[in-house]
Amino acid sequence: MPTASRRDRRGDTPPPRTGSGETDVLRGFLDYLRASIAAKVEDAPEPAVRTAGVPSGTNLLGLLHHLTAVERSMFLGDDVTDWPATFRAAPEDGVHDVVARYREAVERANAVLDGCTDLAAPVPRPRRSRRPAPSTRWALVHMIEETGRHAGHADILREQIDGATGR
DSSP states (O other): OOOOOGGGSOOOOOOOOOOSSHHHHHHHHHHHHHHHHHHHHHTOOTTGGGSOSSTTOOOHHHHHHHHHHHHIIIIIOOOOSOGGGGGOOOTTOOHHHHHHHHHHHHHHHHHHHHTOOOTTSBOOOSSOOSSOOOBHHHHHHHHHHHHHHHHHHHHHHHHHHHOOOOO
């Protein structure tokens, strides 16, 4: 297992200082976690980025591929029929491809959220989904939980790959 020297460690970024409103706080923390996990993946080396770090098969690239599907499902209305498959990036997808798709999904999700003025109202998805839309508050809290959980997984997997730590 690699060990990180002091110079290999990334600087740790503290949680964001956001506005006092609930929407600003929720969106600030979600964007902070989104940036954190994208940074964990964007400079990870091939093929280690897709190598399972645990017996379940979880790998760094698969985590970001999954989170792209979650963003698209939650905020854009995409229907996902096989959630386990979202944890596997296609063999032809490189790190750059998966990170770019994630950032594009986040940008589109944020455009939807920019139009939300009432946290109790359903997420206004741009396309119809088989599932009813949750409240914007629930969707934001769920995405903070989901992204934070997988960012923690990514921290461990990245440290196993090359010893890099920090956000």
